[in-house]
Amino acid sequence: MNQTSARGRFITFEGIDGAGKSSQIEAVVSVLRERGIAVEQSREPGGTPLGERLRDLLLHEPMHLETEAMLMFAARREHVARLIEPALSAGRWVVCDRFSDATFAYQVGGRGLDAAKFDVLESWVHPGLQPDLTLLFDLPPEVAASRVRSTGVNPDRFEREQRDFFVRVRDAYLERAHRAPQRIRIIDADRSPEQIRAQIEAIVAERWFA
């Protein structure tokens, strides 16, 4: 490991299912690599062999809501220890599809679990670690749902939730963004992929390459 390299940056993408994060993540990773930056692309739940096994359970296996919440954090513990921290410490950037904001949006906002418990889990699992930048893809749940349907892929446990659930998840994300406006940038995701990509590239350039 290069002891003198500066710590890498941690960028996360968030939003309700079908918001359009996946293709834009690829674009950001390409832009960073073109600038010569070493980037790890990852996702949650997942990102490690064990995390991916937990992901499979989380997305497909019926379970108690608190089991779901704790498995999200178990997968995250593994991810932080094995991928995120080693990469950032070695100067590599990490671009990740979802992180703890998703737990506050889905498990607290969507499922109605107690936020205080997650504050404790967060400070246990990743004390002092927050993304440097979070891009929150915001759009009406009905638009997102129609995008999910149009993929033709069998919906998972979360994608099968009803509109009310996604309204609560969206509201929780927006409330979190309003409390941390420097870190969480809201992207109007109900636009063309080209418009969204241009805005994201401008945000990244302004933050680090101006």
Ligand SMILES: Nc1ncnc2c1ncn2[C@@H]1O[C@H](COP(=O)(O)OP(=O)(O)OP(=O)(O)O)[C@@H](O)[C@H]1O
């Ligand atoms: N800006 C856009 N306008 C219209 N359709 C889009 C847009 N962005 C993505 N899509 C389409 O919507 C669908 C969902 O997109 P994508 O998989 O990128 O979303 P996501 O946020 O990663 O969803 P999930 O969190 O459920 O994995 C795909 O079929 C994709 O082609």
Ligand SMILES: Cc1cn([C@H]2C[C@H](O)[C@@H](COP(=O)(O)O)O2)c(=O)[nH]c1=O
């Ligand atoms: C990290 C995290 C994720 N979720 C949910 C949100 C999504 O429905 C799925 C992951 O699927 P994606 O299509 O790859 O986005 O998991 C959650 O409920 N809580 C979390 O902390």
